[in-house]
Amino acid sequence: MPATLRISPISADRTAQLVADLTSTSGTTAEVIAPFTGAVLHALPLSTADDVVDAAAAARIAQKAWRAAGFAHRRAVLLRAHDLLLERRNELLDILQTETGKTRGNAFEEVFAGASVTRYYAVSARGVLRTRRRRAGIPVVVKTRVGYKPKGLIGVITPWNYPIALSIMDVIPALASGNAVVQKADNQGALSILASRRAFIDAGVPEALWAVVAGDGTEIGTAVVDAADYVCFTGSTPTGTKVGERAASRLIGASLELGGKNPLIVLDDANPTDAAASAVYAVFSSMGQLCVSIERIYVDRLVAAEFTRAFVERTRGLRQGSALNYSTDVGSLTSAALLDRVSKHVDDAVAKGATVLTGGRARPDLGPFFFEPTVLTGVTADMECFANETFGPVVVIAEVASETEAIAAANASDFGLNASIFTGSLARGRRIAELIDAGSVNINEGYRGSFSSIDAPMGGMKQSGMGRRNGPEGLLRFVEARTISESTGLINLPRTGEEFEKLTGLMTATLQVLKALRWR
Structure with missing residues (x-):
């Protein structure tokens, strides 16, 4: 049996050092709970709207020198931070697990993603943002160049579920392009963000350039939007819509990565056993508390029985626990609210006629927020889990008669963030991928192919958001394009x-x- 966590591995002194980096003068704190145990992990200082205003003012001053330092300086600093993230990975993994309840493997994916993003933008920012000549309206007579100016201050609002990866995916391209950042951390993920931020500060990022605040979303999140020149938000669709509306009222841009109800299609030519093994990970990684994780599976009836049998068997074999090592496959939900949501979705489905193939119950013997990985069939449109995001370890399996039916079912959603296709033919998978309404589509993988492709944009369609992070697009959202034209004097334009x-x-x-x- 995997060893269980009894006490936080992070010392009180180290925690105090990290939370001291928050911009906070309120004198009030909020208790942060360790999901594995339900015990109080630490008391987090809370910020005020005035703290946000002060942090923004200081960040704008620091941004001027940071921009003037140039690409070479920023590259060197970010590459040093990359190395420090890797050197400090064990502490980061401990903090991530303790704060979010995820497994060691899922925590490592975050640190790996953070380091990858840091390296990518350190080495690519100059090339993406260099000034280039464009064809002039009248060649030879006029010369035209396009360059880029940092927007100035970027507001970043980061959720609790992937606090390091999602933080770095927004903050680092903002810094690499010469901006400053004021970031609102979710209380439950603040320690992870502060620990990773410390690596960048120690590498040479000025402390005022990247400020972190925490507190009530309505007050502090709104203050961040009001202070910024551009906003990045990751979270629920209802809240993201409000953020986008407020940003639009100030005529500033926003990138919003919102909810998902992500489908996975298993075609009749797929290897059902292999597909099941990959699909289980795509569903239950981080206990389903991931915007791109799979919640709906549509499997061709010709392979449905074998796939479902293999999927259920593999799900039942998952090792669940709170070990701070690699001995577990799934961990805990992060809060009582999430446990309540997952329980209600499952109970509602069962009450209305769905069948539980495995799981379906909480595991208080493992910890206060543990819930078994759950597989449902017979889910109908009147059930809460049919169209609404569960954001937990619950998946629905449904049979389809053809690939046409599978595509239609996959697209029959208000969301369009991620999708997955399993097939024995890559050509067939590519053809079907073109027909799926989602910002990313993975063939013979659940989500990690696109999620790890830092050079490619990530974002959603429909109610899953707007804008893109990662890739060149992840840099270009943080700059203003400027056109500079000059007359060569060869011929004067008519006047x-x-x-x-x-x-x-x-x-x-x-x-x-x-x-x-x-x-x-």
Whole structure:
């Protein structure tokens, strides 16, 4: 039996050092609970709206010097931070597990993603954002260049479920492009964010350049939006909609990664046993508390029996516990509220006729918020878990008669964040992927293919959000494109009717030549 966590592995002194980095003058605190035990992990200092205003002012001052330091300096600092993240990975893993209740393996995925993102933007920012020449309206007569200016202060609102990975995916491209950041951390993920931030501060990022605040979302989150020149939000669709509306009222941009009800399709030519093994991970990783995890499985009836049997068997074999090592496969839900939500979704489905193939109950013997990985069939549209995001270790399996039916079922959702296709033919998988309404589609993988592809954009369609993180797109959202044109003096552009009359023939001929040469 895996060893269980009794006391936080993070010392009180170390915790005090980390929370001291919060911008907070309120004198009030909030208790943060350790999911594995239900005990108080630490008391988190809370920020005020005035703290946000002060942090924003200091960050704007620091941003001027950070921008002036240039790409080479920022690259060197970020690469040092990359190394420190890896050197400090064991402490980061301990904090992540203790604060979120996830397994060691799931925690490592976060640290790995954070380091990958840091390296990527450190080495790519200069190339993506360098000033480039563009074709002028009248070649030779005019020269045109496009460059980029940092927006200034970026507001980042980060959830509790992937506090390091989702934090770094927004904060680091903002810093790499020459901006400052004021970040609102969720109380439950603040310690992880502060510990990872400390690696960047120790590497040379000015403390004022990246401020972290915490507190009530309505007060502190709103203050962050009001102080920023651009906002990144990750969280629920209802809250994200409000953030987007407030940002729009100030005429600033926002990227919003919101909810998902992500489908997985198993086609008739897939290996059902292999597909089941990968699908189990895609469903129950981080106990389903991941925006891109799978909640719906549509399996072709020709392989449905074998796939379902293998899926249930593998689910039953998952090792659940609170060990601070790699001996467990699934951990705990993070809070009582999440346990209540998951329980209600399962109870509602069962009461209305769904069948539980495995799981379906809480495990208080393991800890206060543990819930067994659960597989349901016979779920209908009147059940809460049919169309609404559960955000927990619950999946619905349904048979379909054809790939056409599977595609239609996958797309029959208000959400469009991630999707997955399992098939024996990559060509078939690519063809079907083109028909799926989702920001990312994984073939023969659940979500990690796209999630780990830092050079590719990540984001949602429909109610799953707007904007993209990662890739060049993740940098370009934080800058303003500026066009600078100059007259070469070879020919003066017409300014009077007489000058127009003389030059219209030449200008018309220019357009005809450009078309003949197929120039843009």
